[in-house]
Amino acid sequence: MSYTKNEKLSFYNGIASTASTNMVNGYIPLFAISVLGATNTQMGLITSLPSIIGMLAVIPGAILLNRVQSKKNFAALSTLATRFLFMLILFIPFLSQTHAAWILVILIALLNFPGSLSNLSWQSMIGDLIPSERRGNFFSSRNRYNTIAALAVTFLSGFFLNLFDKNDAYPYQILIILGFIFAIFEVWYLFKHKEDSTKKENNEQASEHSKKFSMEVFSYKPYVMFLICALLFNFAAQMGWSIFSIYHIKEANATAMWFSLFSVTNQLAQIISIKWWANAADRWGNTMVLFVAAAGMATAPVLTILSANLIYLTLINLWIGLFVSGTNLLLFNQLLKATPDADRTNYIANYTFLLAIVGFIAPQTGVYLLNLLGMNHAMTIVSAARFIAAFSFLFVAIKINKRQSVEAIQLP
Structure with a gap:
């Protein structure tokens, strides 16, 4: 190739x-x-x-x-x-x-x-x-x-x-x-x-009005739909970041070598699955397949708390990696798909800004739930939140498919 x-x-x-x-x-x-x-x-x-x-x-x-x-x-x-x-x-x-x-x-x-x-x-x-x-x-x-x-x-x-x-x-x-x-x-x-000078000039002319940071991006419906789903998913996903580390260290007593094995098996699963996710997105649509990947990630917290056995946790990281590769690939593809070429910087900037807020609040929320309810209940809530976020992608996929079907019927 x-x-x-x-x-x-x-x-x-x-x-x-x-x-x-x-x-x-x-x-x-x-x-x-x-x-x-x-x-x-x-x-x-x-x-x-x-x-x-x-x-x-x-x-x-x-x-x-x-x-x-x-x-x-x-x-x-x-x-x-x-x-x-x-x-x-x-x-x-x-x-x-x-x-x-x-x-x-x-x-x-x-x-x-x-x-x-x-x-x-x-x-x-x-x-x-x-x-x-x-x-x-x-x-x-x-x-x-x-x-x-x-x-x-x-x-x-x-x-x-x-x-x-x-x-x-x-x-x-x-x-x-x-x-x-x-x-x-x-x-x-x-x-x-090598930057395309022709395309750069066209983009500069098309976005001359946006030399300043603009809130007009929120009037673009495809972007807003992506934004709601993506922020909901990231909030649910990042709630578990600190909790997973605490569980591995305090409950499972994982050492540096085990942390390395967790990471290696996770990455190995990503290598195995990444091409499949790309092909699946081409066949069934990026948003629909993103729902599957996000739903798979939602299983991670509840599966993790079933055992503190380090070999079991290594296998769970292998399982999680299969879906991490999909969400990483498909979320970014969806971001580019939901942003117009001419003013992409402002769209991505707004997304990154809101994502930063989520990145601060979500881990703190997870730790708060852990201190309030304990490890098992906190992990269960994180899984439930991730499933809700996954279904938001499914809702958008169904809505897009329905709109496309209506447009196809209306064509002469």
Whole structure:
């Protein structure tokens, strides 16, 4: 199969990005607790504060992105700034133990400012560069390569960390340095993308009125329908983030090696299933298949609490991964499908802004339910919320199919 130059560069960029972020990101909780002695409060802030900082970045980021000459350059520079701030974690273990954990909290939050700009600009850029008819195939292939890279990097990182004492900062520092080296390649491949100057000029003319952040996007019905479903799903999904970690650590007593196995099996399932989701979306429609993927993810919390056996939990992560690949692929495809080309930046910016609010509230809601009702009831509520969100996608799919049927009947 032949690919355009931009698609190949995006594959290379994705692999480098995955390697850069997966070397340490999954082990930040272990680093914070075992090396820096972070408290539960600090761990909660590590999860929630980045969403608030990201929310503050979205509106000025969208305004700036509408004014820049090159989305590619904007994406590359904001990505470099994000990876540079992450590299500063390297120096935190040299600080006083009293302040080290708080510095990590602040740094993790701050790097999400350029991180949000990077994500926003990349989504807008790639939506311009990849034609709609190629997106399903392109994103399924890119996600598959990224997941393979994530699997390899996670396994090797976990194996490397287990060679050292869990309280030793040295192995984390080595991984941070290696991650920054991969980040240089990530940015380099971004810079090598070729923007379509003709399309860029057309988009500039079509969206001249939107040089400022606009709320008019909420009058576009396909986008509003997607927004309601996506925010509901993300709220339900993110309610469980902190609870899952607490369950694995406190109920199942999982070690770093088991965390690595959870992640590797999850990623392996994503590799196996990603192509199927892309083909299924082409055959039955993106929204209908998104319902199936979201419903599958809804089973995760109730299945998890059935046993604290680590082998069982590893198999559950394999099961969850089958649906994670579908939701990641189909949600992004649906976002691009629900946003017009001419003013895509503002649509994505509004979505990212609201998603940041959800990202702050949802984990706190999950922890509140855990403290109020206990682990089993909290997990059950999370599953119920996810099922409701999944059925919202089904409702939209049925409504779209009904509208298309009516339009087909009315044709002469």
